[in-house]
Amino acid sequence: MSGGHGHSAPPLLTALANAGVRVTEPRRAVAALVTAQDGHFTTAELVTAARAEHPGLGRATIFRALDLFTLLGLVERVDLPDGGHAWVACETAHHHHAICTRCGRSTEVDDHGLAEVLAEVAGRSGFRVTTHRLEVFGTCASCVAASA
Amino acid sequence: MSGGHGHSAPPLLTALANAGVRVTEPRRAVAALVTAQDGHFTTAELVTAARAEHPGLGRATIFRALDLFTLLGLVERVDLPDGGHAWVACETAHHHHAICTRCGRSTEVDDHGLAEVLAEVAGRSGFRVTTHRLEVFGTCASCVAASA
DNA sequence: GGTCCATCTGAGACACGGTATCAACTAGAC
DNA sequence: GTCTAGTTGATACCGTGTCTCAGATGGACC
Ligand SMILES: [Zn+2]
Ligand SMILES: [Zn+2]
Ligand SMILES: [Zn+2]
Ligand SMILES: [Zn+2]
Numbered sequence: 001m002s003g004g005h006g007h008s009a010p011p012l013l014t015a016l017a018n019a020g021v022r023v024t025e026p027r028r029a030v031a032a033l034v035t036a037q038d039g040h041f042t043t044a045e046l047v048t049a050a051r052a053e054h055p056g057l058g059r060a061t062i063f064r065a066l067d068l069f070t071l072l073g074l075v076e077r078v079d080l081p082d083g084g085h086a087w088v089a090c091e092t093a094h095h096h097h098a099i100c101t102r103c104g105r106s107t108e109v110d111d112h113g114l115a116e117v118l119a120e121v122a123g124r125s126g127f128r129v130t131t132h133r134l135e136v137f138g139t140c141a142s143c144v145a146a147s148a
Numbered sequence: 149m150s151g152g153h154g155h156s157a158p159p160l161l162t163a164l165a166n167a168g169v170r171v172t173e174p175r176r177a178v179a180a181l182v183t184a185q186d187g188h189f190t191t192a193e194l195v196t197a198a199r200a201e202h203p204g205l206g207r208a209t210i211f212r213a214l215d216l217f218t219l220l221g222l223v224e225r226v227d228l229p230d231g232g233h234a235w236v237a238c239e240t241a242h243h244h245h246a247i248c249t250r251c252g253r254s255t256e257v258d259d260h261g262l263a264e265v266l267a268e269v270a271g272r273s274g275f276r277v278t279t280h281r282l283e284v285f286g287t288c289a290s291c292v293a294a295s296a
Numbered sequence: 297g298g299t300c301c302a303t304c305t306g307a308g309a310c311a312c313g314g315t316a317t318c319a320a321c322t323a324g325a326c
Numbered sequence: 327g328t329c330t331a332g333t334t335g336a337t338a339c340c341g342t343g344t345c346t347c348a349g350a351t352g353g354a355c356c
Contacts, residue, residue: 081281085231126289127246127248127286127289131284132282139275144274
């Protein structure tokens with residue numbers, strides 16, 4: 001996965017171009033940082049990585065890029081159990097994440113079955129659902145295996 | 149609900165006593181503030197309310213009390229869609245909240261059906277689930293009715 | 297290639313949520 | 327009443343995220 005001389009633009013950049021926003025050098029840098037992350041990452045981690053690999057890249061710019069990527073559905077904010085925030089690169093379709101608290105990697109979870117839960121909320125109480133968020137935390141298969 | 153001269157200790161206080169922690173004046177004050185809230189509330193709101201009704205009550209103490217109540221399962225943190233935090237008073241059993249984004253009131257949602265979703269995550273990928281969080285946002289029945 | 301302007305950037309100041317420290321206080325056990 | 331561990335409030339502090347604004351730059355148009 002590392003190495004290789006692939007020139008194919010990372011999907012993140014292609015998406016940027018398609019969205020009709022400027023593809024600038026700083027945004028390219030943030031995109032590179034994001035795709036380099038394995039699993040979820042905090043802004044602090046990204047800022048640290050930036051300081052090493054892209055000195056001169058401003059902190060505010062990182063936050064702005066992350067906001068932009070979020071708007072475009074290329075990245076998603078995760079609310080950690082401790083109240084902090086992290087991010088995951090992901091596809092644009094609606095889904096959720098199962099996050100390994102050990103290695104930080106995340107698997108996408110689809111809604112199969114959740115619709116029922118939501119329908120019940122709606123039906124029983126007359127509540128009209130507009131959004132929902134589901135976050136699953138645990139240990140991924142390989143971390144389970146590694147600790148066995 | 150307001151007024152009245154009921155002397156029955158609020159459930160929050162009884163729970164404190166049962167948990168074997170000191171029932172202090174400041175904690176009583178925070179408990180009163182919390183039970184006075186209708187729906188979810190932010191720490192900022194609680195601090196403001198405190199300034200009015202319990203001058204001298206320290207900010208840190210409010211945070212500490214909230215932490216304690218959380219530990220005892222009397223209150224729960226909610227992660228708002230905008231990344232902010234709020235709190236809801238609630239029962240100690242595992243459950244989730246359907247939060248009205250209009251009036252702030254919340255209904256408890258139980259897991260009926262969610263177990264399946266989690267089981268599928270586990271089964272398909274070998275992920276071992278330890279915690280999860282589900283938050284549902286929308287408009288409650290009475291707000292729907294009010295806006296019709 | 298060169299010109300131009302809306303958009304974007306970086307620096308730094310700022311607002312805010314939450315935590316750490318520490319001397320003074322107090323609940324509650326004896 | 328005495329005593330002590332647990333608690334409190336003031337205050338300083340830290341981390342996260344936002345705002346402002348002068349200067350830079352992407353990319354459209356020539
Ligand atoms: Zn893992
Ligand atoms: Zn969903
Ligand atoms: Zn409502
Ligand atoms: Zn649940």
